Amino acid sequence: MFNVTQSVTGTIFDVKEFTVHDGPGVRTTVFFKGCPLTCIWCHNPEGMDTAPTLMVRNTQCTGCGLCCRPCTHADCRPFGRCLHICPKGLVKVAGRAVGAGELVTKLSAGAELYGAGGGGVTLSGGEPLLQPEFARAVARGLHENGIHTALQTSGFAKADTFASVLDTVDYVLFDLKLAHEDDHRRYTGVSCVPIHKNLAHLRESGKPFVLRIPLIPGITDTDENLTALSALAGDDPVELMPYNPYAGAKYPTVGKVFRYELPEETEERSPETLAKLFRRARVLR
Amino acid sequence: MTETLYTMIRNRAHRAVRRAPLAEIAHEYAHLGLSPIERMTRRFEMLCREEIPVILDAGEKILFVRTVPNLPDIFTEEEWAERHRDHFIHENGYVSNLSPDYATVIAKGLDAVRAETDCPETRRAIDALCNLSDRYRDYARENGREDAAAVLDVVPHYPARTFREALQFLRILHFGIWLEGSYHNTLGRFDKYMYPYYAHDTENGMTEDEALDLVCDFFLACNKDSDLYTGVQQGDNGQSLVLGGTDADGREVYSDLSRLCLRASEKLNMIDPKINLRVNRNTPLSVYEEGSRLTAVGLGFPQYSNDDVVIPGLEKLGYAHEDAADYAVAACWEYIIPRVGADIANIGALNFPGVVDTALHHSLKNAETFDEFMADVRRAIGEACDAIIASVDRADVLFTPHPLLNILFGCDISKGAKYNNFGIHGTGVAIAADSLAVLRDHVFGDKTISKEAILAACDNDFMGQEELLAFVRSECPKMGQDNDSVDEIACDLLHTFSLALRGKTNCRGGIWRAGTGSAMFYLWHADALGASPDGRRRGEPFGTNYSPALHTRTDGPISLIRSFTKPDLTETVNGGPLTLEFHASVFRDPDNIPKLANLVRYFVSRGGHQLQLNTVSKETLLDAQAHPENYPHLIVRIWGWSAYFVELDKPYQDHVIARQEYSL
Numbered sequence: 006m007f008n009v010t011q012s013v014t015g016t017i018f019d020v021k022e023f024t025v026h027d028g029p030g031v032r033t034t035v036f037f038k039g040c041p042l043t044c045i046w047c048h049n050p051e052g053m054d055t056a057p058t059l060m061v062r063n064t065q066c067t068g069c070g071l072c073c074r075p076c077t078h079a080d081c082r083p084f085g086r087c088l089h090i091c092p093k094g095l096v097k098v099a100g101r102a103v104g105a106g107e108l109v110t111k112l113s114a115g116a117e118l119y120g121a122g123g124g125g126v127t128l129s130g131g132e133p134l135l136q137p138e139f140a141r142a143v144a145r146g147l148h149e150n151g152i153h154t155a156l157q158t159s160g161f162a163k164a165d166t167f168a169s170v171l172d173t174v175d176y177v178l179f180d181l182k183l184a185h186e187d188d189h190r191r192y193t194g195v196s197c198v199p200i201h202k203n204l205a206h207l208r209e210s211g212k213p214f215v216l217r218i219p220l221i222p223g224i225t226d227t228d229e230n231l232t233a234l235s236a237l238a239g240d241d242p243v244e245l246m247p248y249n250p251y252a253g254a255k256y257p258t259v260g261k262v263f264r265y266e267l268p269e270e271t272e273e274r275s276p277e278t279l280a281k282l283f284r285r286a287r288v289l290r
Numbered sequence: 291m292t293e294t295l296y297t298m299i300r301n302r303a304h305r306a307v308r309r310a311p312l313a314e315i316a317h318e319y320a321h322l323g324l325s326p327i328e329r330m331t332r333r334f335e336m337l338c339r340e341e342i343p344v345i346l347d348a349g350e351k352i353l354f355v356r357t358v359p360n361l362p363d364i365f366t367e368e369e370w371a372e373r374h375r376d377h378f379i380h381e382n383g384y385v386s387n388l389s390p391d392y393a394t395v396i397a398k399g400l401d402a403v404r405a406e407t408d409c410p411e412t413r414r415a416i417d418a419l420c421n422l423s424d425r426y427r428d429y430a431r432e433n434g435r436e437d438a439a440a441v442l443d444v445v446p447h448y449p450a451r452t453f454r455e456a457l458q459f460l461r462i463l464h465f466g467i468w469l470e471g472s473y474h475n476t477l478g479r480f481d482k483y484m485y486p487y488y489a490h491d492t493e494n495g496m497t498e499d500e501a502l503d504l505v506c507d508f509f510l511a512c513n514k515d516s517d518l519y520t521g522v523q524q525g526d527n528g529q530s531l532v533l534g535g536t537d538a539d540g541r542e543v544y545s546d547l548s549r550l551c552l553r554a555s556e557k558l559n560m561i562d563p564k565i566n567l568r569v570n571r572n573t574p575l576s577v578y579e580e581g582s583r584l585t586a587v588g589l590g591f592p593q594y595s596n597d598d599v600v601i602p603g604l605e606k607l608g609y610a611h612e613d614a615a616d617y618a619v620a621a622c623w624e625y626i627i628p629r630v631g632a633d634i635a636n637i638g639a640l641n642f643p644g645v646v647d648t649a650l651h652h653s654l655k656n657a658e659t660f661d662e663f664m665a666d667v668r669r670a671i672g673e674a675c676d677a678i679i680a681s682v683d684r685a686d687v688l689f690t691p692h693p694l695l696n697i698l699f700g701c702d703i704s705k706g707a708k709y710n711n712f713g714i715h716g717t718g719v720a721i722a723a724d725s726l727a728v729l730r731d732h733v734f735g736d737k738t739i740s741k742e743a744i745l746a747a748c749d750n751d752f753m754g755q756e757e758l759l760a761f762v763r764s765e766c767p768k769m770g771q772d773n774d775s776v777d778e779i780a781c782d783l784l785h786t787f788s789l790a791l792r793g794k795t796n797c798r799g800g801i802w803r804a805g806t807g808s809a810m811f812y813l814w815h816a817d818a819l820g821a822s823p824d825g826r827r828r829g830e831p832f833g834t835n836y837s838p839a840l841h842t843r844t845d846g847p848i849s850l851i852r853s854f855t856k857p858d859l860t861e862t863v864n865g866g867p868l869t870l871e872f873h874a875s876v877f878r879d880p881d882n883i884p885k886l887a888n889l890v891r892y893f894v895s896r897g898g899h900q901l902q903l904n905t906v907s908k909e910t911l912l913d914a915q916a917h918p919e920n921y922p923h924l925i926v927r928i929w930g931w932s933a934y935f936v937e938l939d940k941p942y943q944d945h946v947i948a949r950q951e952y953s954l
Contacts, residue, residue, distance in 0.1 A: 020845045021845060021846055022845045022846025022847055022848040022849060023846045023847050023848065023876075023885070023889060025876050025879070025882040025885055026879075030885065030888070031885045031888050031889060033845070033846070033848065071756050089757055089760050089761060089765070090756050090757050090760050091756075091760055091764075092752070092756055092759050092760065092763075094760065094763060094764035094841065114848065114849075114852060115848040115852075115892075117892065117895070118848060121888050121891065121892070122884060122885060122888035124885070124888070289879060290878035290879040
């Protein structure tokens with residue numbers, strides 16, 4: 006079994022088994038904490054910051070006030086809230102440090118199941134490329150245990166960082182959001198130039214991959230953007246991900262404001278119509 | 291199956307044919323001093339007379355629908371009290387939850403069965419049923435339904451020759467035994483005993499569509515009277531049906547007919563019949579995929595049973611191989627044997643968290659080590675089992691006689707059969723294991739929790755001990771998280787349960803079987819119990835059947851499956867499934883069907899005994915609770931059966947919603 010000689014640790018905010026939209030077969034997805042992008046439609050706001058994030062599931066909160074009373078726990082100090090007192094378990098921190106070896110052992114428990122259906126583990130986030138050393142250690146560990154590993158990424162990273170992590174994984178789910186630089190900066194906070202460079206490298210590498218486009222009404226889901234992305238995608242396989250109306254659900258729990266507003270009039274297009282804009286696309290449902 | 295008929299049944303419009311309820315008869319029967327068998331026979335004759343032949347739709351192929359809405363009781367309240375005083379009366383006192391042998395009767399015809407019996411009451415019951423059937427035949431003929439009349443010219447008098455005749459015969463028998471007053475007797479291994487008729491017709495030109503249409507018509511018929519067949523809640527009606535598995539020689543039973551049944555159920559999208567799928571290590575992935583397509587519809591079935599665990603488990607209990615291999619599933623999940631089994635699989639329930647609570651209050655103070663305390667827990671399990679046994683065995687078990695039902699068992703089934711074993715459910719094993727882990731790790735282990743503190747917390751429902759509550763409830767390991775340190779306690783508890791019953795005989799000469807089911811006890815047991823050391827608050831229900839505590843957070847179904855397949859489940863084959871809840875969105879994409887199929891196969895390969903899969907979204911359930919009028923057809927799985935959500939009492943609705951917290 007896997008043995009990490011170097012004790013690499015990283016920060017993750019979740020592990021979810023049987024994630025059916027994160028690559029082929031039965032998969033478990035591990036969510037890396039921190040993302041360089043600030044997409045306004047992001048549905049995982051607790052994954053944005055690299056630092057641990059306080060999460061309070063307010064909808065079930067009875068306002069008992071227990072968590073606001075002073076406490077002596079060291080780990081509560083940064084948050085000004087007591088993490089160890091909520092009777093309903095609503096006060097949590099997203100983001101915990103974990104050793105690569107420990108994580109690999111945990112993720113390898115389902116190896117027999119993954120193998121049976123062409124599945125495996127997906128490194129997602131957040132952005133795994135923000136923790137390249139950790140991502141490589143986890144991927145190598147999984148590889149040694151015979152587990153297919155996928156990388157789900159925004160593609161936003163330095164070229165050598167991207168290349169070094171790419172070397173360790175079997176499959177890539179590569180996000181494309183907006184084709185034009187100005188729009189990209191406006192809605193995701195970063196330039197798309199490094200992303201396009203890394204895409205070029207991905208193509209040259211020969212690694213199997215799929216391009217993933219979130220369909221955000223009024224932003225990415227416009228004829229103009231999709232046509233431009235279609236040209237960029239060319240003959241590569243594409244998965245189109247419809248907008249999830251619950252995307253903003255977690256913002257209040259992390260004290261953030263969901264800035265995206267669904268346009269009042271959205272164009273209803275059938276999956277078939279959408280797919281036709283691309284040469285090789287399928288709509289995830 | 292015509293669209294008109296389907297719509298009519300779905301909208302319950304056919305219930306308009308029902309007549310006013312019949313008046314009470316028990317006092318007259320008591321006044322006449324009639325014997326129990328005479329009362330059963332007389333009532334059945336009366337009910338058959340009172341039934342009015344109805345054809346709901348010109349395209350209805352499988353006839354018989356109830357027009358009499360009630361069965362007046364045969365005993366007065368005083369007589370029931372007397373029976374309860376002198377005997378052990380199981381549930382309603384009528385035979386229930388068995389798997390009748392329809393095949394033999396369908397192959398013989400009732401005239402031949404009548405000629406063979408020397409029981410005059412059975413002959414009278416057969417005559418009454420045949421008379422009703424003859425009136426149906428004449429009514430069909432008078433109304434231009436020569437097709438239906440021709441079928442009734444043959445069955446139930448004579449052996450069925452065709453698939454349609456066999457289905458109509460089965461419908462008449464099933465209708466008849468309900469009308470006689472037995473309940474929750476299942477449809478059994480449908481694809482096994484119906485196959486010869488299906489194969490005969492297929493060889494003679496029946497197309498797949500024609501066969502599917504007949505199966506749909508039969509399945510639809512199971513929904514005509516099901517609201518009259520109630521148990522604890524609407525939907526709890528025992529119409530379960532088993533597909534697949536092997537026969538005594540190990541040959542696969544799963545066939546094209548099994549496949550058609552899954553398709554028919556998917557097409558119908560109604561709660562009956564409830565499909566169980568028997569699988570084993572040789573079952574191809576394609577079968578799981580076919581099952582998964584039905585799961586995706588959201589009916590809460592098929593429920594899977596693993597032959598590789600159940601058959602050896604039954605053999606360990608003393609069932610002969612050919613009988614064990616022929617197992618069927620009772621109303622919910624209990625394993626029963628067709629024809630030769632008169633087991634009472636739900637005669638009692640062991641309350642695991644209750645046992646822990648007892649030990650907590652009696653032995654915690656004096657126990658010096660966890661091992662010492664655990665020995666007391668094991669002793670308490672033994673004592674709880676002995677108490678259940680004593681409460682049943684204080685007198686003989688008495689059922690009313692069933693002259694008609696007897697023909698489907700070839701004996702007086704009220705007196706028992708080849709197997710007369712009693713089954714005991716085991717509720718809340720996960721909560722018990724979680725609680726014991728807290729005691730082991732923190733009361734005896736690092737001693738961060740004092741004995742007094744945990745006792746006080748359980749007695750005061752953790753009032754004023756919020757930090758302790760948060761710690762045990764949210765930060766300690768739970769069964770369902772694939773954590774060996776908790777799961778090994780569950781293994782111990784289930785093994786102890788099974789040992790506690792081993793070698794014990796019951797008043798009918800049978801043995802006792804341990805199970806992992808809960809039935810309604812997940813609410814009843816929980817109601818009667820204070821808070822538990824795992825942080826379960828007073829009044830909070832357990833998980834249904836063999837499932838994690840409702841407040842358990844897991845990474846998903848792989849961890850759940852791994853945790854719940856660690857115990858040796860051949861020791862708990864009274865049954866009781868692990869339930870996995872999936873958000874409905876998982877199944878929007880047909881590409882996810884093979885993924886689910888692999889997951890189920892994983893469960894089977896790891897030695898799970900029984901698995902239930904639910905698909906439903908919490909948002910939908912909450913909206914349905916607020917606006918029931920908008921959701922007349924929303925189906926959910928309760929403990930061993932599927933029901934229409936809006937027809938359930940609120941505590942059951944709330945539990946289904948709470949379960950979504952660990953929805954995947």
